[in-house]
Amino acid sequence: MLSLSLIVLTCCSFSSQKEKNSKITLNFFNQKPEITTQYQKLARMYHAKHPNVNIQITTSGQGGGAAALQAKFASGEAPDIIMLGGLPEIDRYKDHLINLKDLKASKNIVPNLVSGGISNKRMVGIPVDLEAYGWSYNKAVFAKAGIDASKIKNYSEFLKAVEKLNSEKKKIGINAVFGFNGADTNSIASVSAQFTSLPYNNNLVKAFKSKTFPWKYEKQMKKYYDLVKKYNVQPILSVKYDPSVQDLFFNGKVAMIPQGNWIIPTLDGLEKGYVQKNLGMLPFFVKNDGTDRILTGSSWYLGITKDHPKRQKAAKDFINWMYTSKEAENVIINEMRFVPATKNFDVSRLPDDLSKQIYRIGTSKKAQSPVHKQYPNGFTNQALGPYIQRYFVNGISWKELKKETSAKYRQLREIQSGE
Amino acid sequence: MKKSTKILLGFLFGIIALFWFYPFIIVIINALKGKRGIFQNPLWFTRDFTFANFKTAYQALDFTNSFFNSLIITVASVIVITLVSAAAAYALSRVKGPFSSILYYLCAGTMLIPFQSIMIPLLSLFGKVNFLNRTSLVIMNTGLSVSLSIILFYGAFQGVSKTLDEAAALDGAYPFKTFVYIIFPAVSPMTGTVVILNAMKIWNDYLLPSLVVNKDGMYTIPLKMYAFFGETNSQWQLALAGLVLSMVPIIILFLLLQKQVMTSVTEGAIK
Amino acid sequence: MLIKKHQYLAFVLPAVFFILLIIVVPFLIGIYYSFTDSNGLRSSFIGWKNFEVLFQDSTFLQSFWLTVKFSFVSVILINLVGLAFALIVTSHNNRLTKSLRTIFFMPNLIGGILLGFIWQFIFTSAFQAIAAAFHLDFFKGWLSNPSTGFWGIVILFVWQMSGYIMLIYVSFLNAIPKNTIQAAVLDGAKATQIFFFIKLPQLAPAFTISLFLTLANSFKLYEQNLALTNGGPYRSTEMISMYIYNTAFVNFQQGYAQAAGIILFLCVTIVSFIQLALSRKQEG
Numbered sequence: 001m002l003s004l005s006l007i008v009l010t011c012c013s014f015s016s017q018k019e020k021n022s023k024i025t026l027n028f029f030n031q032k033p034e035i036t037t038q039y040q041k042l043a044r045m046y047h048a049k050h051p052n053v054n055i056q057i058t059t060s061g062q063g064g065g066a067a068a069l070q071a072k073f074a075s076g077e078a079p080d081i082i083m084l085g086g087l088p089e090i091d092r093y094k095d096h097l098i099n100l101k102d103l104k105a106s107k108n109i110v111p112n113l114v115s116g117g118i119s120n121k122r123m124v125g126i127p128v129d130l131e132a133y134g135w136s137y138n139k140a141v142f143a144k145a146g147i148d149a150s151k152i153k154n155y156s157e158f159l160k161a162v163e164k165l166n167s168e169k170k171k172i173g174i175n176a177v178f179g180f181n182g183a184d185t186n187s188i189a190s191v192s193a194q195f196t197s198l199p200y201n202n203n204l205v206k207a208f209k210s211k212t213f214p215w216k217y218e219k220q221m222k223k224y225y226d227l228v229k230k231y232n233v234q235p236i237l238s239v240k241y242d243p244s245v246q247d248l249f250f251n252g253k254v255a256m257i258p259q260g261n262w263i264i265p266t267l268d269g270l271e272k273g274y275v276q277k278n279l280g281m282l283p284f285f286v287k288n289d290g291t292d293r294i295l296t297g298s299s300w301y302l303g304i305t306k307d308h309p310k311r312q313k314a315a316k317d318f319i320n321w322m323y324t325s326k327e328a329e330n331v332i333i334n335e336m337r338f339v340p341a342t343k344n345f346d347v348s349r350l351p352d353d354l355s356k357q358i359y360r361i362g363t364s365k366k367a368q369s370p371v372h373k374q375y376p377n378g379f380t381n382q383a384l385g386p387y388i389q390r391y392f393v394n395g396i397s398w399k400e401l402k403k404e405t406s407a408k409y410r411q412l413r414e415i416q417s418g419e
Numbered sequence: 420m421k422k423s424t425k426i427l428l429g430f431l432f433g434i435i436a437l438f439w440f441y442p443f444i445i446v447i448i449n450a451l452k453g454k455r456g457i458f459q460n461p462l463w464f465t466r467d468f469t470f471a472n473f474k475t476a477y478q479a480l481d482f483t484n485s486f487f488n489s490l491i492i493t494v495a496s497v498i499v500i501t502l503v504s505a506a507a508a509y510a511l512s513r514v515k516g517p518f519s520s521i522l523y524y525l526c527a528g529t530m531l532i533p534f535q536s537i538m539i540p541l542l543s544l545f546g547k548v549n550f551l552n553r554t555s556l557v558i559m560n561t562g563l564s565v566s567l568s569i570i571l572f573y574g575a576f577q578g579v580s581k582t583l584d585e586a587a588a589l590d591g592a593y594p595f596k597t598f599v600y601i602i603f604p605a606v607s608p609m610t611g612t613v614v615i616l617n618a619m620k621i622w623n624d625y626l627l628p629s630l631v632v633n634k635d636g637m638y639t640i641p642l643k644m645y646a647f648f649g650e651t652n653s654q655w656q657l658a659l660a661g662l663v664l665s666m667v668p669i670i671i672l673f674l675l676l677q678k679q680v681m682t683s684v685t686e687g688a689i690k
Numbered sequence: 691m692l693i694k695k696h697q698y699l700a701f702v703l704p705a706v707f708f709i710l711l712i713i714v715v716p717f718l719i720g721i722y723y724s725f726t727d728s729n730g731l732r733s734s735f736i737g738w739k740n741f742e743v744l745f746q747d748s749t750f751l752q753s754f755w756l757t758v759k760f761s762f763v764s765v766i767l768i769n770l771v772g773l774a775f776a777l778i779v780t781s782h783n784n785r786l787t788k789s790l791r792t793i794f795f796m797p798n799l800i801g802g803i804l805l806g807f808i809w810q811f812i813f814t815s816a817f818q819a820i821a822a823a824f825h826l827d828f829f830k831g832w833l834s835n836p837s838t839g840f841w842g843i844v845i846l847f848v849w850q851m852s853g854y855i856m857l858i859y860v861s862f863l864n865a866i867p868k869n870t871i872q873a874a875v876l877d878g879a880k881a882t883q884i885f886f887f888i889k890l891p892q893l894a895p896a897f898t899i900s901l902f903l904t905l906a907n908s909f910k911l912y913e914q915n916l917a918l919t920n921g922g923p924y925r926s927t928e929m930i931s932m933y934i935y936n937t938a939f940v941n942f943q944q945g946y947a948q949a950a951g952i953i954l955f956l957c958v959t960i961v962s963f964i965q966l967a968l969s970r971k972q973e974g
Contacts, residue, residue, distance in 0.1 A: 033650075058635065067939050070730075071633045076549035092731065092942070183834075183922075237923050238834045378941030382749075386924035395924065404748065411743065415727050415943045429786055432778055436793045442808055442849070443796070445816060461815040503704045510701035514693050522702060529713045531959050533910050535931045536951040539938050540719035541712065543730065562712020565705050594693045598701075623801025625913045626935075641803045645917070648807055655811055662804055669799050677792060684798070685857045688903055 024314045025054040029072065029079035031065040032128075032300060034265065038336045042328055046318055053314050066377065069093075078307035080315045083128065083300050086373030087208035088416065090119050090301065097124035097303045103316060105323035108342040112367050115204040116374075117301045125301030126323070129338035132260045132358040133190055133370050134294035135282040141165070141255045142280075144172040155220070155285040159227070165255050166231050179254030180228050181244040182236035182392055185385025191258045192384060193370035194284040195221035197295060200371055207371040209417075213409040215402060220286050222398055228258075229392055236392050246270060256282075260294075261358055264337040276352045296362035297369035298341055376412035383408035450659040457655050472660035479650070480643050480661050486668065489639040492553055492628070493621045496560035500617050501610060504565045508572030509598050513584065523573070526566040534563065534626065542630050556631045560621050567687070568613045574690050575609035576602065612683035615676070619684075622669060640665050724952045728945035730938075740949035749925060750950060753933040760844065760929060761908040767848045768904045769897070772855030777885070779856065780863045791860075795853035802850075806917020809846045813918075836926035839919050843927060846914055851907065855900045862896040863889060895972055902965040909958055930954055 030039055036059045043055035058079065060068035066089065072079055073093065084090050090097070099122045100106050106126055117125030142149055145168050147161050165177045181187050195217040200207040233239055233254060245263050248254045250270055257263075260281070267274045283292045304315045322328045323342065332338045334351055339358045350356045361367060372380065387405050390396045396404070448464055449457050450472055456465035476482075511519045545555055579602055587597040603610070625641040633642060644665050651658045673680055693701070724740055726733040744750050779791045797805065813832040821829035832838040866889060874884050912931035915921070921928030921936070928936070934954065938947035 068633065070939065070942075071551075071630070076551075077634065235831060235834060238831060376941075378936070378943075382925070382936055382941055389924035393923075408749075412941055412943065415946060416729055416941075425782075428781070432786065432790060435778070436790050439849070440793050440796070442812060445812065446808055449811070449815075457815060461811075461819050503708060507702045507705035510693060510698050514698050518702075522706065525706075525709060525714075529709055529717075531955075531962050532713060532717055533951075533954055533958050535910060535912070535934050536948075536955040537713060537716040537720055539934075539944050539948050539951065540723055541716040543944070544716060544719065558708070559712050562708040565708050566713075569705060594697050595700075619799065623799075623804075625801060625803045625916075630939075641801050641913075644807070645803050648917075655815060658807060659811060662807055665804055666800055670796070673796070673799050674792075680799075681791070681795060681857055684795075684854060685861045688854075688858050689861065689899060 023052055023054070024311055025056055026081060026311055026315055026318060027077070027079040028055055028057045028081045029069060029083060030057055030059045031069075031083045031085060033059050034262070035336045038331060041335070042322060042331055045327060045331070046321060050317075053318070055318065078305045080305055080308060080311045081319065082303050082305065084125055084303050085300055086375075087116065087119070087204060088374065088377045090117065090125055090303065091208070091416075092377070093303070093305075094119040094124060096305045096307055097122075098306045098312065099123060100126055100304065100319075104320045108323070108344065110341050110343050110363055110367075112202050112296075112362070112369055113298050113341055115202065116298060116369065117303075118205055125303045126319070127298030127341040128300040128302060129298060129332075129336075130296055130341045130358060130362045131262060131299055131339075132281060132294045132296050132362070133193060134258075134260065134284060135256045136249065136259045136263060137256045137280050137282055138249060138252055138254070139278050139280050141172055141174060141252050145255075149280055149282060152282060153290060155223070155288050158282070158285055162227060162231055173252065174255055175248070175253045176233040177231040177255050178228050178233070179239060179244045179248035179257045180232050180236065181239045181241045181257070182232070182389060183238060183240045185381045185389075187241060187258065188385045188388050189372040189375065189380040190260075190370065191224075192221070192388070193295060193372035194224075195286055197368055197371045198286060202367070202369050204369060204371060204374055207374040211410055211413050213406050215406075217286050218402070220284075220288065224284060225388070225391065237389055250274070261337070261339060261355060264352070264355070265335075268337070275354060279352075279354055281354060281357075291366070293361055293366060293368065294358070295368050295370040296358060299373050376409065376416050379409060379412050383412070446659050446662055449655060450663045452656055454654060454656055461655075472656045473664065476647070476657050476660035476664055479647050479657070480640075480664060481638070482640075482643075482664055484636070485638050485640045485643040488553070488632075488637060489622060489641075492556055492560070492632075492639060493618055495553075495557045496564070496621050497614055497617050499557060499561045500564045500568055501613055503561060504568035504613065505572050505603055505606075505610070506598065507565070508569045509576050509602060511569070512573055512576035513581070513594075523570075526569045530566045530570075538626070538630065545631070551631050553632055553637055556628060559627060559631065560617075560624075563627075564617050564620070568617065571609060571613055571616075571687065571690055572606065575606040579605045609686075611679055612686045615680055615683040616687045619669075619680075640668075720948050720951060723945050724949040726945040728948070729942045730944045733945060736945070740946045741953075743946070744949055744953070749928075750933060753925075753928045753930050754953075756840070756927070757909060757911075757930040760840065760847075760911070761905055764844050764847045764851075764908050765901055765904045767844065768851045768855055769900050771848055771852040772900065773859050773893075775852060775856040776859030776863055780860055791856075794856055797850045798854045800850070802911075802913025803917045805846055805850055806914045809842065809849075810918055813842050833919055834923050836923060839923065839927040843911075843915060843918055843929075846918055847908065847911065850914070851904055855904065858900050858903075859893065859896050862893050866892050895969065898965060898969050898972065902961065905961055906958060909954065909961070 028039070028043070030036060036057065039057050043057060047054055065085070069082065069089075073096070078096055082093070084093070097119070100117075101123045103126070106123060109126055110130065113127040113130070114123065116127060117123055137149060139149070145165050147164060152158050152161055162177050165172070165174065169176070180191075196214045197207075199214045199216050200210075229236065233248060239248070244254075244257055245259065245266055249257045249263075250267060264275050264279070267279060281294050283294045285292045302319060304312060304319070306312065322332070329340070333340065333349065333355075337351070337355070339350065339355050339362065343363060345359065347356050347359050350359060375384065384405055387396065387401050391398065391401050445462065449461055451468055451470065452465060453467040453469060456467040459465050507522070511523060541559065542551075545551055545559075583601055583605070584594075584597055587601050588594075592600075623641065625645065628639050628642055629645070632639065638646070644661055647661050648658050651661075723733070725735055725737060727736050727739075775790075775794045779787045779794070781787065800808075810833065817829040817832055820826065832842050870888060871884060874888055879887075910931055911929055912935065915927070915929050915932050919927040921932055930950065931954075934947050934950050937950065938944050
């Protein structure tokens with residue numbers, strides 16, 4: 001019966017994709033909605049130089065990306081260039097992805113980031129940019145409270161600063177110390193990475209293969225969550241990403257939010273020069289021995305599919321152009337405000353000090369990559385996020401949280417690895 | 420009943436109705452405002468009054484396209500469903516035998532299966548042969564709707580006297596001709612019911628289209644509305660304008676065909 | 691026999707084809723899937739493991755009980771409101787009651803996604819405004835709290851379904867012979883007496899129909915759930931359909947999700963057979 005239905009279906013389905021030899025349209029699947037316009041600009045620039053190549057950008061984000069991508073593959077319309085989030089997603093599509101090892105663009109990748117694009121020892125993804133994870137703090141607010149961020153070197157000093165900020169709330173005009181967007185499971189996951197990444201020591205493949213959720217730094221993890229719970233804008237689960245960045249943080253209504261440099265274009269979009277003047281970043285003190293730094297890594301990797309062989313070369317050329325040409329780089333560092341994920345980059349060309357600092361940390365020997373993108377598919381939105389949210393509103397105890405999270409992590413990993 | 424109680428009752432009913440209708444009103448009111456107006460007072464009109472949201476929403480929803488996608492999918496599905504199920508129901512009502520009863524119970528039995536219980540294999544079946552587009556959506560809609568439609572038609576054909584068939588046969592008409600020209604027109608009220616029930620269901624459907632035609636150029640109104648809502652980033656004035664646009668076609672159609680719609684819905688439930 | 695065998699087949703085969711292809715075959719494959727660890731790409735047979743794990747999965751159990759609770763509450767409310775509306779619109783036969791019928795029915799025309807967004811606006815912005823204007827904490831943060839979030843979905847569903855159920859009651863009320871009621875009025879019966887002793891017994895079949903219609907619909911509820919709360923906060927308002935969807939298409943645990951789908955099917959089947967037995971009894 002099944003095979004009969006398949007035959008019937010095959011007869012009904014007819015693909016009508018005619019591709020003319022001269023003109024090529026590349027489909028680029030983007031999962032970062034905040035930089036769609038800049039990608040479109042790059043596409044136009046490239047088209048101006050190569051009139052035969054059109055680049056069609058499809059954007060899907062805010063949690064819908066994975067499902068939308070799945071739908072594209074299911075319907076036989078695999079994109080030529082895909083932005084993939086982490087090894088679980090790469091693994092899902094590994095049979096569609098080509099090896100990028102010989103690409104000009106791949107030669108220069110920051111070594112730490114390479115393992116995030118590896119599947120079966122093939123390099124199928126190259127990092128989009130270098131992202132930093134830590135506490136973004138508002139320099140003006142810190143200054144009003146008389147706090148020197150550069151003096152905060154361990155957890156107890158951090159705690160002291162938080163308590164000081166809290167006690168002088170009225171004077172410095174903040175609603176609360178933290179503006180953590182508890183509504184968004186993705187942000188919850190990226191914060192959790194502060195406590196789960198160290199055990200893997202930059203080996204993202206190992207993190208991806210791990211069957212257990214690492215609780216090694218759970219004590220510190222709980223301390224931070226309790227601190228946030230106590231000093232955050234309430235109700236914490238109603239705080240969403242956009243208001244937390246564009247209102248609470250931007251207007252100085254909170255001192256800190258746990259976001260990274262992806263908020264730079266938004267902030268400078270609201271007020272030119274804001275970032276250089278006001279934005280700084282502090283690490284989470286996890287080991288608390290003076291070696292803690294902000295985490296640096298790449299959440300997103302670009303891959304090329306082999307579904308449309310005729311378009312592969314054009315896709316490679318476009319990616320090479322994006323990663324190696326000066327004109328593309330200008331857009332990427334000045335408009336997308338990305339910190340490039342390439343080594344031997346002239347750091348002075350970055351437009352603000354924070355980006356420079358991130359590049360230095362990210363390319364240093366002590367750089368640490370976050371691993372939250374290596375959690376199993378669905379773990380962030382369906383397990384970790386909801387459990388932490390429950391913890392924030394005292395819905396479950398820490399012990400239960402640990403138990404449930406571990407169980408779900410193992411279960412998802414086992415099913416997804418097919419074991 | 421005294422006149423005063425009558426008026427009082429009428430007044431009470433009016434208030435209940437107003438309360439029931441208020442969600443529609445509130446959506447329309449706020450679609451006609453700027454962001455600030457919604458913030459000031461979302462319950463009633465404020466000073467800022469604008470039609471601009473509709474233009475933005477119309478473009479963002481790619482409304483002309485989404486509307487025609489919805490229309491094409493609904494019309495095509497309803498035509499196929501009606502023809503296929505009327506034909507089958509006619510044969511079932513005229514030929515009694517084991518095959519007919521098996522088929523009847525097959526229809527009744529498949530109606531029990533919730534869509535969520537078959538969506539995963541259905542999707543992977545069609546996905547395996549790369550057949551996920553508007554055509555396959557029409558095929559799926561048909562498969563999901565014929566059972567109920569056959570049962571509705573079956574009841575109606577039972578009510579059409581067999582002497583009509585016999586008279587036609589005596590005149591030398593083939594069963595197909597008899598069906599098309601004599602019996603099918605005789606059940607046109609039921610045809611109306613089947614059309615309306617299925618059209619409403621398919622027009623409003625989200626889950627199945629989201630799995631089958633969730634891609635550029637094929638979006639239906641509910642799909643596009645869902646995507647648009649995500650993009651508006653809590654800019655309610657735009658989302659609400661989009662909602663109004665999305666609701667307008669079906670409400671207009673309903674107001675034109677009110678009586679027929681309400682009878683159809685009742686029949687669909689009771690039969 | 692007026693229809694010959696090959697003609698008969700020509701009439702029924704298209705329907706058989708669609709039912710087999712779209713429902714029966716996927717259903718059978720689905721039963722097999724529920725015994726595998728399919729992730730959409732690869733799968734192997736694992737026996738009853740999915741079902742064993744499901745009954746220990748706190749999220750599944752929670753969304754299952756939530757669905758049961760939701761069905762119970764909304765069935766009662768929808769039938770009460772629907773019946774009340776039916777009595778209102780049949781109390782007189784004038785222009786007012788006719789337009790009331792239209793108004794009460796109208797929400798039923800709108801698809802679940804749109805309904806969800808409409809009420810999301812009401813529960814967030816409109817309720818917030820009421821809370822601020824009258825200093826009523828009752829109206830604050832309805833969708834960010836598990837229990838008010840639950841009631842939010844109930845309210846939405848009652849708003850959507852009551853007009854529909856009203857129509858069913860109306861058709862049964864209209865079927866009561868006019869002279870029975872008139873005779874009772876002449877005998878001096880009060881309106882309440884007429885309702886309890888004449889109308890209500892006649893409505894028994896309408897109750898069964900409406901009860902199970904709402905029950906079946908609430909068990910399958912998805913779109914309203916998605917557009918109103920999307921399961922939040924922290925998956926506390928995630929009903930079974932959404933659980934199946936998320937498990938299958940977000941987590942890619944397709945075999946596991948299919949096992950939940952089979953459980954949903956069993957529940958709906960059991961409920962339907964109870965209905966069948968009940969309405970047989972009424973007829974007999």
